[in-house]
Amino acid sequence: MYSKNVPSGFPRGFLWGGATAANQVEGAWNIAGKGISTAEVVKRSTNRKDFTMNQITKQSLTAAINDSSTTTYPKRRGVDFYHHYKEDIKLFAEMGFKAYRLSIAWTRIFPNGDEAEPNEQGLLFYDHAFETCCKYGIEPVVTISHYEMPLGLTLKNNGWAARETINEYTKFTKVLFERYRGIVKYWLTFNEINAAVWGFNGTGALDDDLPNDQKMQLRYQALHHQFIASALAVLQCHKLDPEAKIGCMLARMQTYAKTPAPLDVRAAQLQDQLNLFFTDVQVRGEYPNYMNRYFYDNGIELKFAADDEEILAKGKVDYLSFSYYMSTVTADDNNITKATGNFALGEANPYLTSSEWGWQIDPVGLRIALNELWDRYQIPLFIVENGLGAVDELTPDRKIHDDYRIDYLRKHIIQMKEAIQDGVELIGYTTWGPIDLISASTSEMAKRYGFIYVDQDDEGRGSLTRIRKDSFYWFKKVIASNGREV
Template sequence: MYKPDYPHEFPKNFLWGGATAANQIEGAWNVDGKGLTTADVVRQASDRKKMSMDDVTRASIEEAVADTTDTHYPKRRGNDFYHRYEEDIRLLAEMGFKVFRFSIAWGRIFPNGDDAEPNAAGLAFYDQVISTLEKYHIQPLVTLSHYEMPIHLTLEQNGWASRKTIAAFNRFTETVFTHFRGRVPYYLTFNEINTGTWGFHETGAIDTDRSSDEQLQLRYQALHHQFVASAMATKQLHAIDPSAKMGCMLARMQTYPATPNPVDVLAAQQADQRNLFFTDVQARGEYPEYMNRYFADHGIRIQMAADDEAVLKANPVDFISFSYYMTTVTSADQGHVVNGNMATGGRNPYLQESAWGWQIDPVGLRITLNAMWDRYRKPLFIVENGLGAEDKLEDGHVHDSYRIDYLRAHIAQMKQAIGDGVQLMGYTMWGPIDLISFSTSEMSKRYGFVYVDQDDEGRGSLARIKKDSFYWYQKVIQSNGADLS
């Protein structure tokens, strides 16, 4: 629609906030009837630049299940949000949060994943969390599956590799939608669903004993089951709580061609297609044609039930959310690669890197926002973005100007994208209160506006200390993004 001008400010109802995951903050892994999940059995990485959360076997899982401590499994302790949620939410409110993204742990509601009845204590905990958010007028944004599922389903049916997991998951989602009806305006089904192509952490399926071709077949089949479960959850939500909206969630991996050479441009286009395949299915409701060749070339055959395609088509998501941390460079002849948030690609000489080797590209966020808006014409929501760094606590203060610089640059590009015409719902930066790293399970990779006194071995008082960035983000929210100084 033609207009003589363009938006110069963030929308008045823009949703400023932050994002977390149950398995990275809650702790209390064996409290109030919670069952063990896939996140509870992944050991801390020995190399902070090597993401080893998928190097699991049945033997390593059985070893973890037998271990009744959190010594080697930091996600079991989190940052103790389970006991400190009131204090933590009060801090979020002090910053002015409009929305808080958190996940509801499937293993707290159904400890085994397929129990006959939900765990009342688990539902009660999230009742208390949501009530506290309501007290401070903060809207909940709930992720239904954020890199954890009951480990019982892995051991019994190899997680999402089994079609039986669809029914178990949709019983969980129906329970959540019914119990919290009218209290949660926004849901997401699977966190960074595309990372299921990497294995266990997202699919809950053990495949380390298989060849690379067999792994790829299993992973895409598991992802198909998640597509169907997501569509069924969307159908459930629209029937149970019609005012609530369902979104999908992608780890956005914007990639640039290494050179103007057409073969590099093609390689970058194909990498982008394989990334956007997931939102194509969940937002458009069908498998895109370009994946037919990819599946055939790799010997992948998706087994579908007779009505699967109809279910996908009838139940697309209402909005699209994604994480954005870095961009990559792609060439037909890939040389040295860098890693970050499941993205792998060539090094970009025009970009700086974080201490973890993640290339920092604020302008890439504007590129991504425009590309996704043009492709889908559905509201977009940035639900993860941030800088992991080794913050130093000095005389009771953390001076994290580097984090402010990072966020300032990305928020400025969000504003530019809104001016371009992108319909952007909100922004929840990753990890507003320091939490356990997903990729390496270390505490020293900190993202938050609030410092948590805990080290990689779990030692510390767990005291919460406001960083300089706390007051900066408070000012950003108060000015609705106008004051980034």
Template sequence: MYQNNPETFPKHFLWGGATAANQIEGAWNIDGKQLSDSGCIKGAGTGSIADTLDNATRQSLQEAIDDPSADNYPKRRGVDFYHHYQEDIKLIAKMGAKAFRISIAWSRIFPHGDEAQPNQAGLDFYRRVFQTMHEYGIEPVVTISHYEMPVGLTMKYNGWASRQAIDDFLRYAKTIIDAYHSQVKYWLTFNEINTGLTGFHETGATEEDLTTEDEKLQRRFQALHHQFVASSLATKYLHEVDPTCRMGCMLAKAITYPATPNPKDALAAQQENQLTLFFTDVQVRGEYPNYMNRYFADHNIHIKMATDDQMIIKKYPVDFISISYYHSDVTAAKEGQTGFASNCEHVHNDYLEETPWKWSIDPDGLRMSLNELWDRYQKPIFIVENGMGTTDKVGADGVVHDPYRIAYFRSHIKATKEAIKDGVSVIGYLVWAPIDMVSNSTSQMSKRYGLIYIDLHDDGSGTMKRTPKDSYYWFQRVIKSNGQELD
């Protein structure tokens, strides 16, 4: 049907910021909380990365469990949002935020993951957080699982590799939906579910007993299948409890370009993009796409499904799509490539600038991604993460002057506006991040994303003082003008 497309952001557009419990909360052993997987990943002390998200073993996890300190585990410290949440939410509110995305730490509600009853102190904490948000007119956006499986479940049955995780997750999801559905209208099931293709941090499953890449892919896709079923059942329950609430999926979106006009490179790029869209095909369309049959065959993957799994996935898709977007990729086919995305390599894009961590800066890729998702699914899209990790220097006046971050956000907000003019239904834009926090990928504080500087360093030293950066005041003007004042 012909209609005039909007020229700017909708009137009730959800501007704001996004965080994750494992990167901000701290208080890892307070008020009944036990360790999550993320709290068992070592971090940077002197700028080098001591560990990564996807090489955990049962031995390294046990060593972490036996370590009673946070010295080597930055995500146990976070930035102490647990004790600073009122101050942080007040600052975010003064910025003008309409929405604030947080995640709930599963191990704060069910400390070991398999308890029959929840931890009341954990439930009370998030109720206070949501109440504070509402006092400032901020809409909570809640991620149910943001790299936060209780490590007890990994040690008990190897995380999402076991079908038992579905039942334990649903007990947790139902508990928090029952507790907060009157306070929270926007929910997300699994953060960046497609990153489970790389392993442990999303699936909570160790792989040291496996020798080949295909064996690892088998375990990862089996774990992801269990998450698809769990997501659909959580969506079903949310709709039963409160039909006014909305459940979304969450995709790490990074569009892939072909390295050259060579059709082989174009095919490799198409297949890389399909590997990402596979996840939204399942969670939005409600079915495994046919193109993945070739991928599964090429990699000897055989997914075990219960009789009604595909019916559940089909009957209870998500209501909207949420994405993170940071960068784009370029891929080139290797000699002799014949299978599905099985023999290609990522290469540098000479046309784009990069962050200090070598992530390309590509706002046009965001516009293309939004158009691609809207054309494919025709469901509202929520940008729930967009930002750049970089180093900041506090000026002589005690303030971080960060024109580079402003330039990044300006270009991506402009790209979002162009996508809306293209006809895409975008319901919100949340920066990653309103406050500095421990980096997900490197566990560093020195890789900073926030609009608010927190005096905390890689070794855990610092005063925790919160100070708005120049980008904070710039984004304040953006929100106040509903995206019209970008300079």
């Protein structure tokens, strides 16, 4: 008879914490030598359910370059983490964070992307941020490129559409790996790399004047360049800091078939393949065969350099990190009621409730995703984004009672524990985001995720005072108990 102990809870050393992006929290967009990034030319949406991230056109880009407004372009101001990082990280430490996932703004280090030498003032900021994390025993988990790149590389190369951008990226990563050797143990090459198929937000490439078939050709070619850059960064990291771990990151779209009809099941399988294609390349080190049919059917022909396949095979990641917010439903036909979400465009699921932004809430879907990813790859998994965007009300006595957020996170943590008991190797969980920040999708402030309230409105008005929400104290207990008390 075969038997083995089933894990009873989260492993010792589990990385509890929170996650942010430089372009959504830092602000200070034009000081200390920083250049302008692709995220800082994205306008605030006037439709809070519009998650298309205000796709950039040549016309809108020209207008943004000539406009210095932080009201129109809120990611330029963030929530001023640049000047509040000591206070904010201290609050994270008060919650008991074991890890803090943050990103490095490429434009603080190479303002235009093509400079020969890095900007020392920019590096000093991250020196101090990491020192503050170390002071409190918080492990920094660093995203190298999180929905931003130097706008200079858009103007020069059309972003990732040009292969030359690979060299600028690996110049950037080399500086980071050398500077933070022994300081940063966990790296991620690209945030939600599958965003590249949605255009400018992921590629930094302008394609608004192209027909749809040429758009997809450009986007998948840009994505190929990111795959090569990621693999080269993995090889760099392993050489320069052998003790560090470097991973990829996927926006996981858990998809269900609308019915048991075989064609619906096949439609769901295809959507799943198109989501897992990205991690297949980065974890397995090669393009999966099923994409040959997709590329053929869509007239996509990728240009490979002679050694690209060898680079991908050698530059496989150490762990797989992913975001999870919702699941979706798909069918063989197009006559479906759409549900919105983080890149999800499937049918609304009648068995689920939705957030104020129409994102369907599915904690069990997280358990399913964890099991499927573990079964497919058998490498450590790390949930680096999960959270609930909501309108939080500040009471007259300056409290925020966000039981809805606690309920959302509690249900997802319970399903994480179930997945660990299923046999999944899960190393950490960083919620999005531990402090209120500018929304990635709509660039608004009203869509709040944090355990910490920031006194700022959509127009940028407010004192920037930090206020602990009810969820702050709840998550503190979760971490202190290593997930036993939820």
